[in-house]
Each structure stands twice: as C-alpha cells, then as structure tokens.
Amino acid sequence: MKVEYLSHERLPDFVAYCKKHKAEIDDSFLYDDHLANFQPNEENPTYILTNQEGELIAAASLIISDYHRRGRKARFRIFHSEVENIESYNLLMQEMVKQTTGLDEVFLFVPFANDKLAKFMEQLKFTAERYTFLLVRGDEAVPEFTVPEGFEIRPYRLGVDEEAWCTVRNAGFANLKGSETPQTPDMVAKMMANNDYIEGASLIFYHKGRPVGVIRGSVDEYEDAPIMNIGPIVILPEYQGKGLGRILLRYLLHFAKQISYDRTILCVNSENERAKALYIQEGFKQVEGVTCYTFQL
Structure with a gap:
C-alpha cells in the first residue's frame, strides 16, 4: 500500500x-x-x-x-x-x-x-467525547404561536447583523461541547454567503431592540431528497425557559412550508436534554445517532 x-x-x-x-x-x-x-x-x-x-x-x-x-x-x-x-x-x-x-x-x-x-x-x-442525534420532522401541520409584546422576529441582514448574530450565538453556545469556539462577524458573513443560504430563513429574535435569539435554515439533503437543515437555534441564557425557542422554531417551520420544504432536519447533543425534548414535542423524530471521536495531538 x-x-x-x-x-x-x-x-x-x-x-x-x-x-x-x-x-x-x-x-x-x-x-x-x-x-x-x-x-x-x-x-x-x-x-x-x-x-x-x-x-x-x-x-x-x-x-x-x-x-x-x-x-x-x-x-x-x-x-x-x-x-x-x-x-x-x-x-x-x-x-x-x-x-x-x-x-x-x-x-x-x-x-x-x-x-x-x-x-x-x-x-x-480516539476517545468518544459526545453523542449527537439527528432528528427529522415530516409534513405535519405546524402549531400556531404568538410573539410576546415587546418581542420581534426579523430576517438577518447581510452586512448589518453579523455582530448581533455573534453576540447571541457565542453567549448561548459558550458551554456547548463542539461549539464553544466563538464566531466572528466575518465568519458569520462567510456562512451566510454559502451555497446553502436560503433568503429569509436566517432570523434574529429581538426584545425591545436587543438581540436575544437566532435561528437559521439552510439547504440540505436527506435520503436523496431536499430538506431544510435547522441550526443553530440559540436563545440568550437569561431569556431561556420562557418559550422563546419554541416560538422561533415554529416561526421557521411555518416559513419552511411557505417555500415548499415539507421536511426539516436538525442535530442536537445528547447532553442538551431540554432542547431535544422541545424538538420531540414539536414533531421531530430521532432517525440517526453519531459518536464524536476525538484524538489529542
């Protein structure tokens, strides 16, 4: 060889x-x-x-x-x-x-x-560091939702919202295995410029003008068919537990159907039990699982 x-x-x-x-x-x-x-x-x-x-x-x-x-x-x-x-x-x-x-x-x-x-x-x-589950949602109806007073969901704006995106994403993922590394505005801009970008599917949740949550939908493929990949889904730690993640998710699921994505897919770490429970409640089903193996250099 x-x-x-x-x-x-x-x-x-x-x-x-x-x-x-x-x-x-x-x-x-x-x-x-x-x-x-x-x-x-x-x-x-x-x-x-x-x-x-x-x-x-x-x-x-x-x-x-x-x-x-x-x-x-x-x-x-x-x-x-x-x-x-x-x-x-x-x-x-x-x-x-x-x-x-x-x-x-x-x-x-x-x-x-x-x-x-x-x-x-x-x-x-190599050592098994963590486990991640792949969840898929089919063509079921999406429940309705209400955005609380003082809150607003707006589409991400290229060249304007990179800093706001980083503020939320980095604070929310600071202790999430595999995502601890902070993103920079340049990295966000580059991510949004990828071929998988969907216009209007990257959203920022605001409370009285302050960015408190982000979510992104992107082009993906599963079982040789188009599907919308959802991630990241992030709410600032001090705003968690108020149902805002559920609202943001339902908002994007409704949008996905409007642009003819019948199925959506996302990943969640095994230790993030609260997030996984939310996704299951919202109609996602676990279809696969993977082990993250790491090698210390």
Whole structure:
C-alpha cells in the first residue's frame, strides 16, 4: 500500500471514493456541492492510500478553516478505508498528524451503525467525547404561536447583523461541547454567503431592540431528497425557559412550508436534554445517532 498527498490528477478518484462511501460515514461535508469545487490545500489537507494496482482504497481529509484554527480543533471530512485493517488507518493518520501544527485535537463523527469504524478509531486511541442525534420532522401541520409584546422576529441582514448574530450565538453556545469556539462577524458573513443560504430563513429574535435569539435554515439533503437543515437555534441564557425557542422554531417551520420544504432536519447533543425534548414535542423524530471521536495531538 502507498500513501500520498492528493494530487490534481487523482482528484476525480477521491471525489468518486467519497460519493461511493458517504452512506457509511458522516456525510455532512460530502454532498455534491461540497465536492464540486473541492481542492486539497492548507484548509483541506488530504491523503489517499492506493494498492499495488494504483487503485484508491482509502482516504483521509481534514477541514481546517479559520473557525477550526481558532478552536485549535480540526474535523475530518472523511476518514475511511475499504481495507478493513488498522494498518491503512495508521498510514493515513501518520500523514494527517503532520498537517496539524498549531492544533490540539482532530475529531470525526461515526454513525452508531458503523461498529467497525468505531473500533478502528478506538484502536487509534480516539476517545468518544459526545453523542449527537439527528432528528427529522415530516409534513405535519405546524402549531400556531404568538410573539410576546415587546418581542420581534426579523430576517438577518447581510452586512448589518453579523455582530448581533455573534453576540447571541457565542453567549448561548459558550458551554456547548463542539461549539464553544466563538464566531466572528466575518465568519458569520462567510456562512451566510454559502451555497446553502436560503433568503429569509436566517432570523434574529429581538426584545425591545436587543438581540436575544437566532435561528437559521439552510439547504440540505436527506435520503436523496431536499430538506431544510435547522441550526443553530440559540436563545440568550437569561431569556431561556420562557418559550422563546419554541416560538422561533415554529416561526421557521411555518416559513419552511411557505417555500415548499415539507421536511426539516436538525442535530442536537445528547447532553442538551431540554432542547431535544422541545424538538420531540414539536414533531421531530430521532432517525440517526453519531459518536464524536476525538484524538489529542
């Protein structure tokens, strides 16, 4: 077996490999629009493993964006081998570690159903840090709601509301595993400029002019069909427990139906029991679960 940095010539093989195996692993960054303009570089260091015939049999690729560097954590886009032995993972891991200067850890999500990959991660000394559930809501009717007096929900405005968004998101997620790293206004603007942006689906909840909550809906795909991905959903800590998250969620669910999204999807950490209970009450059903495995560098 031979491990090498992904070249431009092998890029089509890498993309084909990702599409072939994405159903077995966390495919959050393996959709067609993510792979269409993919290039291996400092933000996306990528290695492949080939057999004696030169066929691609394993691949590993990290995502090291500005956000990940700020948090000193990099996420795997893919870490997978068709050869079911630890050697192939070891060979890839040895090369990937060389690309992580300045970082403290790397992590990936492994579906509960993929026992084999979980065992390989444990052999590589990855540790199960947390568990995340995927919830889907079908075409059920959305309950009505009333926005309390003094409160207002407004669409996010590009170039205007980045600071307000950060204020809410960073305060609300300060202690949420996996999201502790603060976002900057530039990061928010870049997120809103992505191809998954839906006009009018990013919202800010205000109380007497103060931003107290945010929610975002974006283009996604589940079971080969379009779906609206909801997240983040954040309410400032001092405003929690007042039903505002439920109102914000119902507002976006109504909007989703108006623009012909019959289904919505979201993720929630296992320790965030109150949020998960809310989503279940609002018609979401758990369909999948993943384990976040981390490796300390």
